[in-house]
Amino acid sequence: MQSKIFDVTIIGSYYSILLPENVIRPFLDKNQKRVRVEATFEGKVLSFHGAIQKRNNRHYMMFGKRYQKELGVFPNDYFQLQFFEDKSKYGVEVPEELEEVFLTDQEALKIFETLTDGLKRGLIYAIARYKTSQTRIDKSLTLCENLKRGVTDPRQMLRSF
Numbered sequence: 001m002q003s004k005i006f007d008v009t010i011i012g013s014y015y016s017i018l019l020p021e022n023v024i025r026p027f028l029d030k031n032q033k034r035v036r037v038e039a040t041f042e043g044k045v046l047s048f049h050g051a052i053q054k055r056n057n058r059h060y061m062m063f064g065k066r067y068q069k070e071l072g073v074f075p076n077d078y079f080q081l082q083f084f085e086d087k088s089k090y091g092v093e094v095p096e097e098l099e100e101v102f103l104t105d106q107e108a109l110k111i112f113e114t115l116t117d118g119l120k121r122g123l124i125y126a127i128a129r130y131k132t133s134q135t136r137i138d139k140s141l142t143l144c145e146n147l148k149r150g151v152t153d154p155r156q157m158l159r160s161f
Contacts, residue, residue: 001026001027001030001084001085002082002083002084002085003023003024003026003027003081003082003083003084004023004082005040005080005081005082006020006023006080006081006082007078007079007080008078008079008080008081009075009076009077009078009079010063010068010073010074010075010076010077011075014062015062015063015064015065015068015075016060016061016062016063017060017061017062017063017081018058018059018060019052019058019059019060019061021059023083024052024059024083027052027083027085028052028059032085032086033051033052033053034049034050034051034052034086034091035049035050035051035052035083035084035085035086036048036049036083036084036085036086036087036088037049037050037061037081037082037083037084038081038082038084039063039067039071039079039080039081040079040080040081040082041071041072041073041077041079041080042072044070044071044072046067046070046071048067049086049088049091049092049093050062051091090117090120090121090124091117091121092121092124092125092128093128094124094128095124095127095128095136095140097127097133097136097137097140098124098127098128098136098140098143100137100140101137101140101141101143101144102140102144105144107148108143108144108145108147108148111147111148112143112147119154122154123143123154123157123158126139126158127139127140127143127158139158142157142158142159142160143157143158146158146159146161149161
């Protein structure tokens, strides 16, 4: 499933995008609040996973400074979005390094699966932001060890002890 391409702009101080009801209704009808997004501006394309959020009977999506900088847009610029069905397991792309570590540590994977969906995504994002593959491997190993140790504080899960 995919939406048509539609124009948007960033509104408010929360860097939100107001989403047209006719575009998101098919996703909401299938209970899909997380989508894969392609944003386009002046020939640049940015792909990411996003959440459709409801506030005051309207639907929004966050479009933070990091995405604005990558795409080269400023508030008041109009750019295009297109939504696609999110078929990923966690609602975000999992770094290859983390997948490989989980393949070798089934005990840690079982514990990881018991976490809330938001915490899983947060940890995946945290590992994905590291630039080098070796650092992503090291942090994935640390995460697994901390999960098995019973560390429950998300701020501590990627720290070495």
